[in-house]
Structure formats: structure tokens, C-alpha cells
Amino acid sequence: MSAFDPKQPYNDLPDLPPPADQIETRDILKKCINARVALAELKQAAELIPNSAVLVNALPLLEARASSEIENIVTTTDKLFEYADIAEDKADAATKEALRYRTALYEGSKMVVRKMLSTDMAIHICSTVKGQELDLRAEGGTTLTNRMSGETIYTPPVGQKLLQLKLENWADFMQSRTDIDPLIRMAIQHYQFEAIHPFPDGNGRTGRIMNVLFLVEQGLLDSPILYLSGYIIRNKAPYYRLLLKVTAEQAWAEWILFMLEGVEETCIWTTDKIKAIRELMEHTAEFVQKKLPKIYTWELVELLFRQPYCRIGNLVDNGIAKRQTASVYLKALADLGVLREIKSGRENIFVHPKYIELLSGDENVWVYYAGIETESQPEH
Numbered sequence: 001m002s003a004f005d006p007k008q009p010y011n012d013l014p015d016l017p018p019p020a021d022q023i024e025t026r027d028i029l030k031k032c033i034n035a036r037v038a039l040a041e042l043k044q045a046a047e048l049i050p051n052s053a054v055l056v057n058a059l060p061l062l063e064a065r066a067s068s069e070i071e072n073i074v075t076t077t078d079k080l081f082e083y084a085d086i087a088e089d090k091a092d093a094a095t096k097e098a099l100r101y102r103t104a105l106y107e108g109s110k111m112v113v114r115k116m117l118s119t120d121m122a123i124h125i126c127s128t129v130k131g132q133e134l135d136l137r138a139e140g141g142t143t144l145t146n147r148m149s150g151e152t153i154y155t156p157p158v159g160q161k162l163l164q165l166k167l168e169n170w171a172d173f174m175q176s177r178t179d180i181d182p183l184i185r186m187a188i189q190h191y192q193f194e195a196i197h198p199f200p201d202g203n204g205r206t207g208r209i210m211n212v213l214f215l216v217e218q219g220l221l222d223s224p225i226l227y228l229s230g231y232i233i234r235n236k237a238p239y240y241r242l243l244l245k246v247t248a249e250q251a252w253a254e255w256i257l258f259m260l261e262g263v264e265e266t267c268i269w270t271t272d273k274i275k276a277i278r279e280l281m282e283h284t285a286e287f288v289q290k291k292l293p294k295i296y297t298w299e300l301v302e303l304l305f306r307q308p309y310c311r312i313g314n315l316v317d318n319g320i321a322k323r324q325t326a327s328v329y330l331k332a333l334a335d336l337g338v339l340r341e342i343k344s345g346r347e348n349i350f351v352h353p354k355y356i357e358l359l360s361g362d363e364n365v366w367v368y369y370a371g372i373e374t375e376s377q378p379e380h
Contacts, residue, residue, distance in 0.1 A: 004247055004248050006152050006153050006154050006155060007143075007152050007155060008155055009140060009155050009156065009157055009158040010154070010155060010156060010157055010195065010247065011157045011158065011159070011162060013157055013166060013192075013195050013196065013247075014250075015166075015169045016169055016170065016173035016177075016188060016189070016192055017173055017177055017180065017188065018188065018250070018252050022250065022252040022253060023180070023184055023188065023252050023253070023256060024180070024181075024184070025253050027253070027257060028184065028253060028256050028257060028260070029181075031257055031260040031261065031264070032181050032183050032184065032260060034260075034264050035183050035260045035263040035264045035267070036183070036220075038263065038264045038267035038268055038271070039215075039220050039221070039226070039263065039267050041267065041268075041271050042221075042225075042226060042267045042270055042271045042274070043220075043221060043222060045271045045274040045275055045278075046222065046223070046225060046274055047222075048274075048278055049274065049277065049278055049281075051302055051306065052222075052223060054277065054281070054302065054305045054306055055223070055225050055274065055277070056223055056224075056225070057306050057307075058277075058305075058308075058359055059224075059225045059227065059270070059273075060102045060105045060106070060224065060225075060227075061080045061098075061102055061359075062227070062230075062359060063101075063102075063105070063208075063212075063227030063229055063230075064080065064098040064099065064101035064102040064105070065080055065098055066227065066229035066230045066232075066233055067101055067204075067205050067208050067209075067227070067229040068094070068097060068098040068101055068205070069229075069233060070204060070205075070208075070229060070232060070233060070236070071204055071205065073094045073097050073098060075092070075094045075095040075098050079091065079092070079095045080095060080098060080099060080102075082309045082344070082349065083095055083096075083099065096131075097129075097131075100128060100129055100130070100131050101129055101205055101209070103128055104125045104126075104128035104129045104205075104206075104209055105209055105212075105213075105224055107124065107125065107128050108121065108124075108125050108209055108210075108213045108224075109213065109216065109223070109224055111124065111213075112213050112216050112217045115217075117171065117174055117175060117210075117213065117214065117217050118171045119164065119167040119168060119170075119171055121213075122167065122193070122198070122206055122210065123135065123136070123199075125206050125209050125210070126199045126202040126203070126205075126206040129202045129205050129206060129209075130201060130202045134199055134200065134202070135160075136160045136163045136164060136167075136198050136199065137158070137160070137163060137197075137198060137199060137200055138160050139158075140158040142155070142156055142158075142197065142200070143155045144156070144197075153244060154195075154244065154247065156195065156196060156197035157196060157197075163196060163198045166192075166196045166198075167196060167198055170189060170192050170193060170196065173185065173188070173189060173192070174189050174214060182214070182215070182218040182220060183220075183259075183260060183263060184256055184260075185214070186211055186214050186215060186259070186263075187255065187256045187258075187259035187260065188252070188256070189210070189214065190207055190208075190210070190211055190259065191243060191246050191255060193206070193207045193210060194207050194243060195243075195246075195247060208227070208228065208229055208232075211228060212224045212225075212226055212227060212228075225270065225274075226263070226266060226267060226270055227266065227270075228259075228262045228263070228266055230266065230269070230362075231262040231265055231266050232262070235258075235262075238258060239258070242254055242255045242258050243255065269364075272364040273358075273359075273364045275364070276358055276364040276365065276366060277305070277355075277358065279366075280354060280355065280358060280366045281301065281302070281305055283366075283368065283369070284301055284304070284305075284338065284354070284369070285298060285301045287336075287338070287369040288300075288301055288333070288336070288338060291336055292332055292333070292336060295328075295329050295332060297320065299318065299320055300315070300320050300329065303315065303318055303320065304333075304338070304339070304352045304355070305352070305355055308351065308352040308355045308356050308359075309349050309350075309351055309352075310330065310339070310349070310350045310351075310352065311347060311349055311350070312326045312327050312330060312347075312348075315329060315330070330350045333350065334350055337369065338352070338354075338369070339351060339352055339353075340353050354366055354367065
């Protein structure tokens with residue numbers, strides 16, 4: 001194998017797996033244990049939310065925003081919830097692209113159930129992210145450059161046949177190397193996918209989606225609720241530096257430790273976020289039941305967390321109330337301060353501000369509704 005030259009296509013990208021002594025060091029195996037514990041606690045926390053749709057509707061949107069931001073596609077949590085599902089076609093270009101990321105996650109989750117963790121799955125996910133049918137790169141000329149200096153730092157392999165072979169090896173490694181801890185495999189496959197760089201665009205987002213889908217496929221998560229994009233944003237420089245260091249020096253240990261730290265850190269943050277969501281749901285239910293006992297049902301409160309940008313039709317579709325009564329319910333909740341009514345085109349939308357603020361912030365805190373505090377509640 002020739003020496004790595006960033007200006008030449010890296011057709012000599014080594015097949016997986018890397019040498020065992022580089023990927024199963026004592027430090028790596030020890031870090032795996034910590035990450036596994038954090039994953040187990042996250043899984044347990046998620047099970048305490050009565051309706052999993054609350055998390056599945058919310059957390060992928062947070063990941064979609066963060067992962068898109070890595071590629072300088074910037075939108076907000078508010079916009080994503082406002083335009084999700086019903087009014088997506090009215091969104092701005094960045095929000096549409098982030099929403100396609102969430103759609104790709106959902107599509108990928110279905111494929112995981114059918115045991116389709118493969119090259120075809122990666123093509124489908126990337127096509128969904130980009131909103132157009134894509135295939136593997138057929139032409140050369142793709143390079144990765146330093147955004148500050150413009151210097152070429154990496155040139156991925158070229159040739160569809162070679163890319164296909166590299167991706168077959170990548171997919172086979174994920175499926176067949178069960179002797180290697182799945183968290184280590186997740187880190188290794190992520191590097192390999194980014195190094196293959198098989199598509200003209202959308203590789204980063206596709207690779208990040210594959211991370212969580214692999215963990216679901218391996219049974220470490222029940223649903224795709226763990227996302228590393230926030231961690232990558234906060235550690236963008238070491239992320240790209242360590243990717244390049246694997247290429248140039250085969251420095252696998254540093255890269256794997258970095259990714260395992262990301263799993264552990266993100267699990268802890270997400271577990272805290274889920275606990276805060278559960279507490280806010282319980283507090284909101286108690287508040288609405290006390291202030292509006294005639295309209296209170298748990299199903300109504302739960303819907304406000306599944307659809308924090310709520311429309312009259314959402315109540316109707318979920319069998320909570322007929323249209324006229326649904327309008328009365330939502331306006332009463334707005335008068336109470338639980339919701340905020342806003343105009344959106346020809347209809348009114350009822351926003352759940354406390355929940356949106358909790359989802360949007362890095363801190364997993366929320367503020368009580370006035371007059372409902374109890375001694376048993378934790379401080380926030």
C-alpha cells in the first residue's frame with residue numbers, strides 16, 4: 001500500500017476490520033463498559049415515557065437540526081415542529097432539508113426491522129436526505145478541503161465498481177464481525193463510510209444516521225433516540241482531525257475512544273432530557289387537571305407533547321374531541337398559559353412553549369406553572 005497523499009484518490013483505503021491490537025486496547029474496552037452502562041440507563045429512561053411516540057416525534061427533529069447544522073444548513077427547533085408532517089411544503093429550504101433528514105431516519109428504521117443494513121439502505125437514506133434519486137459517485141473530482149485555507153486534505157476513492165466493493169466490505173463488517181463489540185464496530189464503520197464518501201453529497205448526514213440505526217439493529221436501543229450530532233458540533237475540530245488521523249496514520253484507538261466518549265456523553269444528556277420531559281408531562285397534567293378539570297384527560301396532555309405545534313385537526317384525528325369542542329379545548333389551554341395561539345396562514349396553531357423551550361435548550365430544565373408547586377417535586 002502506497003503512502004497516503006491527500007491530493008490523490010485514496011483507492012488503497014484498507015478493508016475492514018483493522019488489526020485487533022489497534023481497536024481492542026485496554027482503554028477502549030474499559031470505555032466500552034462505561035458507554036454500555038450509559039446506554040442501558042438511556043433505554044430504561046425511555047421506557048418510563050408512557051407513549052414512545054413522544055420521544056420518537058421529538059428527538060429525531062433535534063438530531064435533524066444538529067446534523068444539518070454540521071453541514072451549515074441552519075434552521076430552528078420551532079420551525080421544524082411548526083412545519084413537520086402537515087405544512088412541510090411551506091417551509092424554507094433549510095427546514096425542508098432538515099425535515100428530510102428526519103424522514104430518512106424513519107425510513108431507515110423500517111429497513112432495520114427488515115434486516116436491510118446494507119449498501120442499498122445507505123443509497124436510500126442519502127436519496128431521502130437529498131430529496132432526489134442518487135447513486136454512487138461515477139466521476140472523480142471530489143475532494144475535501146480545509147474551509148479556512150482551501151487546502152485539499154482528503155480525496156476519496158474513485159470509480160463506481162471500487163466504491164461498490166468498499167461498501168460491500170463495510171456492510172459485511174457491520175453484519176458479520178460479531179466478535180467485535182458493537183460500539184467499537186459503530187465507530188469503525190462510521191470512519192469507513194466517511195472515508196469511502198460514496199455519494200456526490202449528503203455523506204456526512206447519511207453516515208450519522210447509520211450510527212444510530214446500527215445501534216438499534218444491534219439491540220442496544222429500542223428506537224432511534226440517541227444522536228451524536230450535538231457532540232460532534234461541540235467537538236467539530238477533533239472530530240475531523242481524528243478522522244484524518246486514521247487515514248494518514250491508522251490511529252484507530254484515538255478515534256474509537258473519541259466516539260465512545262460521544263456515546264457515553266450523549267446518553268447521559270439524552271437520559272436527563274427524557275427525565276425532564278417526563279417530569280414536565282406529569283406537572284402539566286397535574287396543572288391542567290386542577291385548573292381545567294372538565295376538559296382534562298391524560299390523552300389530551302400527552303398529545304401536547306407529541307404535537308407541540310398543535311392544530312384543531314390533531315385533537316379530532318386522535319378522537320379527543322370533535323372540531324368545535326377541540327377548538328374550545330385549545331383556546332382554554334391558551335387562556336391558561338399552557339399553550340400560545342399563533343396565526344399560520346388560514347389556520348391557528350397552538351404552541352406548547354414550555355416543551356419547545358425544554359427541547360431547544362442544552363440545559364434540561366423547565367419552569368413550574370404558577371400555583372401548582374408541591375413539596376414532592378424536584379427543584380428546576
